[in-house]
């Protein structure tokens with residue numbers, strides 16, 4: 001069974017890092033309400049949520065995806081690309097130690113979990129402003145004993161690899177080819193984001209378990225992207241729209257607000 005780790009929105013989120021977005025005021029209480037709805041959506045899809053303690057002094061701490069890379073055998077704790085975010089990993093490492101052996105990356109490596117798109121035993125890792133070549137090399141070395149293949153992918157004009165592409169199931173990657181070098185995705189079906197919705201390439205695939213039995217794949221997509229929702233539904237994907245407008249102002253999407261992994265204790 002899957003489990004999700006999340007963390008509440010920090011009251012200091014208006015001091016978040018911004019790289020490609022202009023600053024816009026974030027309504028903290030609306031952001032918290034939207035985040036609670038996101039957690040409720042995960043629970044509804046059969047994924048129990050462990051919400052960690054709030055970190056009032058760490059503006060970006062709701063974006064837990066960036067603080068770890070979790071595979072079945074290991075949790076890798078990176079040196080995060082933004083210095084202001086590096087203190088976020090301590091409490092995440094403590095929480096993940098209940099589920100996985102930990103492996104810590106070391107300087108000069110930098111890496112953000114948002115740069116890692118895992119598809120089975122393949123990990124595509126964005127070479128971005130947050131993740132450097134040492135980060136990719138150390139991740140590759142950490143996962144090599146478990147037969148994971150790590151492939152670097154060039155990223156431009158967006159924050160993380162998964163800002164520009166997401167695995168949506170059925171061997172398909174939803175992608176913005178202007179942001180991500182899709183030539184690395186040989187063998188996968190590429191679904192281009194519709195014109196006018198460049199950031200819709202961040203979508204979250206959940207293997208849903210309903211009523212304890214039936215498994216289905218659901219793709220969570222921000223409600224701000226109706227053309228993408230319609231396109232995926234027309235292609236037969238199960239889609240769950242969700243409003244994340246406030247955290248989009250902080251350069252977040254739908255993958256960044258959780259770390260989702262298999263819980264060995266429930267199997």
Ligand code: CIR
Pocket residue numbers: 016017018019060063065066082085113114115159160163250251252253255256
């Ligand atoms: C940052 O710049 O680090 C945050 N303001 C946004 C992080 C979003 N993370 C993600 O999409 N994985």
